[in-house]
Amino acid sequence: MDVNDKIHAQLVKAGVRLAASLPDDWVNTLIRRISRDNQIHHVPVCREAETIAICAGAFFGGVRAVAIFGNTGLLTCTGEMATLCLRHAIPVFCIVSGRGSIDDHKVYQEVQGRRTIPLLQAYDYPFRIIDKEEEIEDIPNAYEWHRLQKRPFVLFLTKKLLGTAA
């Protein structure tokens, strides 16, 4: 069982039954695994903010959902996370690639690496960075906690964690 299998398994353990996603190199393997799992309904979208609203709608259908996309996409949808989720106190669980890190040398990711965390802090969106395999087991706890927090929550996956899959 590799890292992506473990993340997938912990999402299932947390009760996730719907995943909305937009590809990013680092999370594509996870997206492919989930799309093959009949227990989780997969919704590919056109832009990341759709995942936020889809997960919010699923919340009211009593279905646990997850939004999966890249760090660049996170920057694009913080407004919708605020005006929909903060406004109505709706929890949305996001899994995001921690792009722009010290070991990510793509020039188009450098701003994301510098400004994403300060931006989340400005909005008071809780987040957790996972870069060790043993921390993957915290996902079910994180899921319960984000419901209690009643707001968007971001779980960053690092290149160190994803290894060659990244």
Add this chain to the structure above:
Amino acid sequence: MKVLAKHRGDAVVVCALGMAANEWWAVTRSEDSFYMHGGMGFAASFALGLALSIPRTPVWVLNSDGSLCMNTGCLITEAGQQPKNLKHFVVDNQCYQTVETMPIVNQGGADYTAIARGAGIQQAITVDGLADLDRLMPEIVAAQGPYFVRLRVEAEPDYQRAPPANYEGPEMKYRFGRALEKKLGIRVFGPRGF
């Protein structure tokens, strides 16, 4: 809105922010409707997530032309899912009614029905009058989704004629969630209320 409400049946309704939401509230006073106060452009995505989660319950989204213009990609995502229980109404008054009726982008030049059809929603129609809407609604309600209905209406000169629902924010969440728990027998909130 009165004609839509007459044909609503058991549908759960998601309203995009703006006058359509206010008027739906004025006509129905329904708590099993979600009156979105933000996330402009994303009521359709919210309704899609809801529809996929309660596949045996009809879900309507009362969208607006301004919101659709902000997120036309929602039509492609919706078509990709082909949700049988989702009906997508767009109130098209060719202006941003809640912001002093400023003209919509490319006013008069965009065919939203053609865009929906091009996105992959096979059933996409334009309705121009109340009598036509009343006549077509039984067919629209009975059909499997996705179904896109562009409702062409005139802009209201008095842009705040109908006030919004008298509750908002987190209360909207709990009233809507509790209404769905009661109506559908589902569990939205956990045993400790969150």
